[in-house]
Amino acid sequence: xxxxxxxxxxxxxxxxxxxxxxxxxxxxxxxxxxxxxxxxxxxxxxxxxxxxxxxxxxxxxxxxxxxxxxxxxxxxxxxxxxxxxxxxxxxxxxxxxxxxxxxxxxxxxxxxxxxxxxxxxxxxxxxxxxxxxxxxxxxxxxxxxxxxxxxxxxxxxxxxxxxxxxxxxxxxxxxxxxxxxxxxxxxxxxxxxxxxxxxxxxxxxxxxxxxxxxxxxxxxxxxxxxxxxxxxxxxxxxxxxxxxxxxxxx
Ligand code: FE
Numbered sequence: 001x002x003x004x005x006x007x008x009x010x011x012x013x014x015x016x017x018x019x020x021x022x023x024x025x026x027x028x029x030x031x032x033x034x035x036x037x038x039x040x041x042x043x044x045x046x047x048x049x050x051x052x053x054x055x056x057x058x059x060x061x062x063x064x065x066x067x068x069x070x071x072x073x074x075x076x077x078x079x080x081x082x083x084x085x086x087x088x089x090x091x092x093x094x095x096x097x098x099x100x101x102x103x104x105x106x107x108x109x110x111x112x113x114x115x116x117x118x119x120x121x122x123x124x125x126x127x128x129x130x131x132x133x134x135x136x137x138x139x140x141x142x143x144x145x146x147x148x149x150x151x152x153x154x155x156x157x158x159x160x161x162x163x164x165x166x167x168x169x170x171x172x173x174x175x176x177x178x179x180x181x182x183x184x185x186x187x188x189x190x191x192x193x194x195x196x197x198x199x200x201x202x203x204x205x206x207x208x209x210x211x212x213x214x215x216x217x218x219x220x221x222x223x224x225x226x227x228x229x230x231x232x233x234x235x236x237x238x239x240x241x242x243x244x245x246x247x248x249x250x
Contacts (some may be wrong), residue, residue: 007210009153012036014033017029017053017057022049031212031214032157033151034064038067044081045213047081068093070147072143072214073142073161074103074143078214079103085191086112094118095117095135095147096146099143099146114250128195135148141162148160155206157212157225159213162190163216190237193235210225
């Protein structure tokens with residue numbers, strides 16, 4: 001399958017790499033931002049997809065270079081193959097400060113450990129060859145150290161596991177029909193409506209054309225984007241739903 005081009009101008013491209021599926025693995029999206037020949041890969045994934053994602057990334061960058069690896073959180077479908085990426089490129093990887101001493105348990109060679117950098121809780125701006133990418137706090141959605149990326153050129157918000165769905169389509173066409181494909185995952189994985197509301201309040205200050213999650217279909221257009229933000233803001237999830245449900249198994 002070919003890459004989906006989410007945005008393109010003379011200098012800047014945002015690509016959604018084809019979802020590689022293997023056995024029982026949850027299908028995951030890999031996103032690539034290329035600005036004037038310099039690239040950032042988002043959530044590059046694990047060992048089974050490593051070779052294909054790396055070669056697709058390098059062929060899309062062409063003669064340029066991969067400068068940045070962004071890790072939205074610590075899950076294996078995001079970080080497991082980080083060592084390979086650091087060993088085969090000169091890129092610098094960024095993850096929440098909460099995870100920089102846990103990710104090395106996936107196996108990071110001493111040679112490359114210095115190229116995994118911490119992102120502070122309040123987020124930061126990462127420079128991609130002159131573009132200031134906004135790294136946004138999205139903690140507890142779902143990981144306690146969780147970050148999203150907003151690209152001010154393409155106006156794409158990369159939302160990691162928030163907005164994730166299973167179902168095979170690449171783009172959401174009917175929001176109401178799509179809710180059923182997101183609901184169970186968000187109720188169980190997202191930590192709390194408090195975090196959901198904080199996120200909604202923050203992202204409403206941005207001019208967003210696309211919300212692109214790490215699993216499943218993306219949301220395109222102002223109407224779809226605002227419907228998704230409203231849905232997030234009003235969803236009860238995680239600890240909101242625990243009640244008295246913990247019981248010792250019989
Ligand atoms: Fe995750």
